[in-house]
Amino acid sequence: MYAFIAVVVGIVAGLILSPTIPDWMAPYLPIAVIAALDALFGGARAWLEKIFDAKVFVVSFIANVLVAAFIVFLGDQLGVGAQLSTAVVVVLGIRIFANVAAIRRWVFKA
Amino acid sequence: MSDDRGDDGPDGDRPVEHGSHRRSDEQTDGGNHLGGPLVAGVILLLCALLGFGIATQVRRTAAGDSLAAMRPDDLVQILDGLQQREDDLNSEVVALQSTLARLRVGGASSGQALAEAQRQAEQLGILAGTVAAHGPGIRITIADPAKSVEPEVLLDAVQELRNAGAEAQQIDGIRIGMDSAFTGDRSQILLDGTPVTRPILIVAIGDPPTLAAAMAIPGGVVDSVKRTGARIEVTQSNTVVVDALRPVRTPQYARPTG
Structure with a gap:
């Protein structure tokens, strides 16, 4: 619950501050956001299933973001950045879908 | 679980x-x-x-500044695409411009040809008697109450006027054409089958002094009419109107050559 409030607070802060992203970071921000969303939904699912572990959440959150960014960075270096970005988004999207499906089953029992 | x-x-x-x-x-x-x-x-x-x-x-994303966030490879691809599209559009512009120029030239020349054809049609219409005409000319009135004027005199008048350069003539509201014919006799003169009523009014377009002189030559029309006892009056005018029309005839056998 507090986590979602924190997300909303962050959104508001982002809208108000409207920071400028440095160029080197620009390709990684959307990927990082997707990865973090994946971690967030995974954490929500674990919390509903009463197996939530704060430390695991923190570690998986950071690791997700870093790994996703690293994959894209690697792709950029190899000249396949666009394709790898797409691949990462697809994989993370599938995971998010699966986690949301689990949450839905947990909430609606259906 | x-x-x-x-x-x-x-x-x-x-x-x-x-x-x-x-x-x-x-x-x-x-x-x-x-x-x-x-x-x-x-x-x-x-x-x-x-x-x-x-x-x-x-x-x-909403700011639309997506280009700044893109990779150099993608930017190069986009640039290539844009350049190719620009080339395509440029060649299209050239093609359309040439088409436009062609159509303009064609339109101008066809307009000129149309005007020329119209002018020719009017000239030929005046000669053929299918178009009303006006211009300087003479008016000849023959008062012949005794009906003593022969059709040959009128034929002479027409031929003299033609020789003198008359470009359009009409007699009593009948246009003279290349196939006009006088028939009948002095009691009833027929022009193209239509009775000519007295007094006879001849209108001809041409140079008025020349036409008048052609009528007045010794032994000419004026003399012939006066010999029969009728009165003839020739009036030169700056504007006479020949407004009788002949029907348009489509040649049945003759076809244009060339």
Whole structure:
């Protein structure tokens, strides 16, 4: 619950501050956001299933973001950045879908 | 719990579940839900960061500044595409411009040809008697109450006027054409089958002095008419109107050559 409030607070802060992203970071921000969303939904699912572990959440959150960014960075270096970005988004999207499906089953029992 | 979810297998939630959570489940056995206040703070911070990132990215995307965020390869590709499109559009512009020039030239020349054809049609119409005409000329009135003027005199008049350069003539409202014919006799003169009523009025367009002189030559029309005892009056005018028309005849056998 507090986590979602924190997300909303962050959104508001982002809208108000409207920071400028440095160029080197620009390709990684959307990927990082997707990865973090994946971690967030995974954490929500674990919390509903009463197996939530704060430390695991923190570690998986950071690791997700870093790994996703690293994959894209690697792709950029190899000249396949666009394709790898797409691949990462697809994989993370599938995971998010699966986690949301689990949450839905947990909430609606259906 | 995993048995409960077993029947939902097709949704495939299990293989993509957080492996780390699964492991941690076994390690911590669910006893440590929130951890210390420090960890909770880190979680909230991370969530806030996520929101911050989302907002920033959405703003960036909405600002339409997507080119700045793209990779050089993509930019080169986009540039290539734009250049190719520009080339295509340029060649299209050239083609359309040449078409436009061609149509303009064609339109101008066809307009000229149309005007020329119209002018020729009018000239030929005056000669053929299918178009009304006006201009300088003479008016000849023959008062012949005794009906003593022969058709030959009128034929002479027409031929003399033609020789003198008359371009259009009419007699009593009948246009003289290349196939006009006088028939009948002095009691009833027929022009193209139509009776000529007295007094006879001849209108001819041409140079008035020349036409008048052609009528007045010794032994000419004026003399012939006066010999029969009728009165003739020749009037020169700056504007006479020949408005009788002949029907348009389409040649039945003759065809244009060339």
